[in-house]
Amino acid sequence: MLEPALLPTPLVDCTDEALARAGIELRLKRDDLLHPAVPGNKWRKLGPNLAAAVEQGHTRLLTFGGAYSTHLRAVAVAAAALGLESVGLVRGDELAGRPRNWSLRAAEAAGMELAFLSRTEYREATGRSGAEGTPGPDGPAVLQRRWGPCLVLPEGGSNALAAIGAAAIPAELTDLGARDVVCCPVGTGGTLAGIAAGLPSGARALGVAVLRGGAGYLEDEVARLHRAAYGREFGNWRIDHAHHGGGYGKVRPELAAFAERFEHRHGVALERRYVAKLLAALHDLAAAGEFPRGTRLTAVVTGLPDPV
Ligand SMILES: *Cc1c(COP(=O)(O)O)cnc(C)c1O
Numbered sequence: 001m002l003e004p005a006l007l008p009t010p011l012v013d014c015t016d017e018a019l020a021r022a023g024i025e026l027r028l029k030r031d032d033l034l035h036p037a038v039p040g041n042k043w044r045k046l047g048p049n050l051a052a053a054v055e056q057g058h059t060r061l062l063t064f065g066g067a068y069s070t071h072l073r074a075v076a077v078a079a080a081a082l083g084l085e086s087v088g089l090v091r092g093d094e095l096a097g098r099p100r101n102w103s104l105r106a107a108e109a110a111g112m113e114l115a116f117l118s119r120t121e122y123r124e125a126t127g128r129s130g131a132e133g134t135p136g137p138d139g140p141a142v143l144q145r146r147w148g149p150c151l152v153l154p155e156g157g158s159n160a161l162a163a164i165g166a167a168a169i170p171a172e173l174t175d176l177g178a179r180d181v182v183c184c185p186v187g188t189g190g191t192l193a194g195i196a197a198g199l200p201s202g203a204r205a206l207g208v209a210v211l212r213g214g215a216g217y218l219e220d221e222v223a224r225l226h227r228a229a230y231g232r233e234f235g236n237w238r239i240d241h242a243h244h245g246g247g248y249g250k251v252r253p254e255l256a257a258f259a260e261r262f263e264h265r266h267g268v269a270l271e272r273r274y275v276a277k278l279l280a281a282l283h284d285l286a287a288a289g290e291f292p293r294g295t296r297l298t299a300v301v302t303g304l305p306d307p308v
Contacts, residue, residue, distance in 0.1 A: 002035065002038060002043065002046070002047070002050065002078050002081050002082065003035075004034050004035055004043065005033060005034060005035050005036060006033045006034060007034065008172040009029060009030045009031045009033055009034055009172065010029075010030045010033065011027055011028070011029055011030070011173070011298070012027065012028050012030060012268075013025070013026070013027050014026055014027065014028055014265075014266045014268070015027075016265065018283070018286075018287065019283070019286055022286045022287065022289070022291070022293070023292075023293030023294055023295070024286045024291055024293070024295050024296075024297060025295070025296040025297065026282065026296075026297045026298075026299065027296065027297070027298045027299070028266075028268065028298075028299055028301050029169065029172075029173065029182075029298055029299065029300045029301060030268075030301050031043075031044070031169065031300055031301055031302055031303075032271070032275075032301040032302070032303055032304050036304075037073070037074070037077040037110075038074040038077050038078050039070075039074070039302075039303045039304045040300075040301065040302040040303040040304070041166060041184070041190075041191040041300070041302040041303065042070060042071060042074035042157065042303070043074070043078075044162075044165045044166045044168060044169060044191070044194070045157045045158065045161075045162035045163075045165045045166055045190050045191065045194075046074060046075065046078050046153075046157060046162070046165070047165045048161040048162070048164050048165045049151070049153060049157070049159070049161045049162060049165070050078055050079075050082055050084075052151070052161055053082075053084060053151045054082060054084075056151070058084065058149070058150065058151040059084060059085060060084060060085040060086065060087065060147070060148070060149070060150040060151070061075055061079045061084055061085070061086045061087070061150060061151050061153060062086070062087040062088075062089070062143065062147055062150040062151070062152050062153070063075050063086075063087075063088060063089070063152070063153040063154070063155070063157065064088070064089045064090075064091070064122070064125065064126050064154070064155040065088060065089075065090060065091070065155065065156075066090070066091050066092070067090065067091070067092060067095055067101060067103065067104065068101065068103045068306075069088075069090075069103065070103075070303060071155070071156050071157050072088045072090070072103070072104075072107050072112065073103055073106050073107050073110070074157075075088070075107075075112070075153065075157070076088065076106070076107040076108075076110035076111060076112035077110045079110075079111070079112070080110045080111045085111070085113070086110075086111065086112045086113070087112065087113045087114075087115065087147055087150065088107055088112045088113070088114045088115070089114075089115050089116075089117055089122065089125055090104065090114055090115065090116050090117065091117060091119065091122040092116060092117075092118075092119070092122075093116045093117060093118040093121070094116075095116050096116035102306075102307065124142060125142065125143055126154070126155050127154075154188075155188065156187055156188035156190065157188075157190065158188040158189055158190025158191075158193070158221070158225065159190070159225070159228070160225060160228035160229035161229070162190040162194070162225075163190050163193040163194040163197060163225045163226070163228075163229040163230075164194065164197075164229050165194060166190060166191045166192075166193065166194020166195055166198070167194040167195070167197045167198030168194075168198065169182075169191075169194065169195055169198065169300055170182055170195055170198035170199045170200075170203070170205075171198050173298060176199060176200050176202075176203040176298075177200070177202055177203060178202035178203065179294050179295055179296050180202075180203040180204070180295075180296050180297075180298065181203070181204050181205070181206050181291065181295060181296070181297050181298070182195050182199060182203065182204075182205050182206070182298045182300065183205070183206045183207070183208065183278060183282060183297055183298065183299045183300065184205075184206075184207055184208075184278065184299070184300040184302055185207070185208050185209075185210050185274035185275065185277060185278040185302055186207035186208060186209045186210065186214070186218055186239055187210060187211065187248075187274065188221065189207070189218050189221040189222045189225060190225060191207075191300070191302060192205060192207035192222055192237060192239070193221075193222045193225035193226055193229070194229075195237075195300065196222070196226070196234050196236055196237035197226060197229065197230055197234060199236055201236075203236070204236050204237065204238075205236060205237035205238075206237070206238060206239075206240065207222075207237065207238070207239040207240070208239070208240045208243050208277060208278045208281040208282075209239055209240065209241045209243075209244055210244055210245075210248055210273060210274050210277050210278075211244055211247055211248040212244045212246070212247035212248070213247075214239075214241060214244075215239075215241045218239055219239060222237065222239070240281060240285070242281075243277060243280065243281035243284065243285075244277070245277055245280075248273070249273055251272045251273065251276070254280075255272070255276055255277065255280055256272070256276075258276065258279070258280045258283070259272060259276040259279075259280075262276070262279060268301070269304075269305045270301075270305065271301075271302075271303045271304055271305045271306070272305070272306075274302055274303060275301055275302060275303060278299055278302075279299055282297055282299060
């Protein structure tokens with residue numbers, strides 16, 4: 001196993017005056033402190049997958065990601081810690097001949113072998129070359145031919161085992177009840193799926209989509225992960241699609257200003273693409289009266305800010 005720096009992760013109150021006036025409490029579940037190189041939800045989701053890889057006798061992990069993928073860096077470090085090889089297939093063949101950015105350099109420094117794919121090759125390899133992003137005919141076969149036997153982790157690392165790993169987050173929140181909403185950002189949906197599955201009855205989960213155009217698709221993904229991991233669906237969660245702020249990776253000036261105010265007030269550095277978007281969304285929804293008075297929100301701090 002990849003040793004955590006801190007487990008269970010701390011829970012801290014950060015209700016401000018505006019939230020208090022609306023009758024809302026806000027707590028942070030500091031999963032960003034789990035591990036310095038495999039932070040937050042990446043550690044939660046990789047744990048059971050790494051255990052399965054070792055148990056099944058795999059010696060190599062293969063996965064996918066964009067030029068700044070936290071998932072790629074996390075897999076590189078986690079694989080190395082367990083003595084496994086790792087291969088990262090990176091979206092964008094134009095990156096191959098350029099100097100590595102800090103993120104790809106970190107993945108390589110941890111021992112990951114990188115290969116750069118064109119957009120089309122990437123869609124095929126990730127199994128989304130079919131119509132509407134459905135699996136294409138020959139994704140996995142192509143990978144096995146090129147890279148030999150390896151455990152293939154999906155983009156973002158979200159599979160059934162990842163959801164089971166993320167279900168440990170609510171299990172560490174021992175006081176949850178009917179007034180509780182546990183909240184997380186949504187990229188591929190694995191973290192939300194796990195949180196919802198791990199809640200006690202009465203409590204609910206809220207995901208905030210950080211990408212544009214995910215309505216329907218992301219709900220289908222979470223339901224698919226629930227069926228794969230638990231053999232059933234859950235009715236205790238929903239996804240907000242109104243706070244992606246322009247789309248994945250977009251950080252508008254209002255969001256940057258919100259993050260700076262929050263950091264100043266609460267002394268917690270915020271990762272911008274996911275965590276700041278989640279917290280800004282929660283403040284916005286609370287101000288709009290979306291939560292009944294007496295609601296207690298627990299926001300999962302799923303990751304760390306980029307190094308500067
Ligand atoms: C990868 C990542 C997410 C996305 O989680 P999913 O399980 O893919 O929805 C959320 N927050 C942070 C900080 C991340 O790095």
